[in-house]
Amino acid sequence: METNYNNELFTRWLNEELSPDELREFEKSPKFSLYQKIAQKSSELDTPEFNEDKVFKQIKTQLSAQQKPTKVKKLFPKFIFSAAASIVVLLGVFFFLNRSTNYSTSYGEQLAITLPDNSEVILNANSTLSYKTQNWKKNRILDLNGEAYFKVEKGSDFVVESTIGTVSVLGTQFNVNTKGTTFEIKCFEGKVKVKTDNHSRILTKGKAFRQLKDTTAEDFNIQEILPSWTQGESNFNSAPLNQVIIALEHQYNIKIDASKIAITQRFTGSFTHKNLNVALQTVFVPLRINPSQVDTKNIVLVKQ
């Protein structure tokens, strides 16, 4: 009991919490000198030198070593990738909605096309036609470069655009020729509205309109029910010779050198699509022009 009490006093003494009375009592205890010695000697003990700076330096080097990887800045921040992805998606959607259908023919080829609204197009040689699939029923607009025959179903405005002018119709059959500098429209049925920078016409059945290189306009009549070129020959009605030459070139994939003749002549008649020689003879002999073949691709026109 005595020992326990002293031990308690000793414990509290070391924490400096004894009251003066308790302290006096503790000092009287037989083992006080031992307690005192333990307390004093143990407090004289020292710990090994702590190399504060060395450890501090080690901490700093370790911290800077572990910090480096976190300091790496990404060349492309993450949001760039999502932005790029959304741009790709947007472009995809844009092109999907805006995609257009293209048709083209090569020399001597013809192509029959049925449009989404069952309108029919026959594309003549060396021509291209394109239209936007999206919303076709409401927005019937085609781009034409070359010659084509259209059989249009009733519906919204049907517009053929070319570099020279536009043709809009309201259910009809017509032929558009925009080869070279020529812009020639033939109406086979119904009504066609033709508009170029300089001229505007409404063509009815059997009427035709032609704008030449010098922007002069010509109106003429046609007898055919269909454009002759769809039947295997090309028909011309008092057409400028250069228009005939271009038609020949596109039909037979040849080059015709007309520099030695007067190009101002007019041609009425037709040429076949089946035989180049026959075609050349039928066109040029009546005009007193001699087509002399240089090689398979080149023909020079000489006055007889």
Place this chain on the structure above:
Amino acid sequence: MEKVESVCEENVFNGVYKTHAKALYNFMYYKCGDVSKAEDFVQESYIKLWNNCSKVVFEKAKSYLFTCANNLFLNHVAHKKIVLRHQKAGAKHHTNENPEFLLEEKEFMAKLQQTISELPEDQRTIFLLNRIDKKKYREIAEIQGIAMKTVEKKMSLALKYLEKNLDTIHKV
């Protein structure tokens, strides 16, 4: 308004190091008795403090460090048998030094050190924190994360053991 000190600021962190590193080192040394291990623990604790600086408020930095070091110690060498080698320090207070007295003192010191080494780790740490670092029981309880009553109890046990073992060598 008083500025809130953040451990994430380098000068604050450096200050925390200056204030607590030595005490932390001693604490670790009492526990493991290994100079280089104690240094390692101090180092690791401070690195942990820096890495978690945003989560530790300035006032809690000290207890964070001690808890951290304690955990590190427990993980690494909890059951290792250790021997403390204390350097003798302190000025010589006694003028009446004769060879016999010096020998007795030396013997007592040796026995004291040996006995301290024999103490269980927790008792030794508490005893040395009180004797060498002059820490009050309340502070020790705080550092160790235990109740003050437990500290007193363990201190009492340590003193009992020391008293018993040193009684024979002590000459009045």
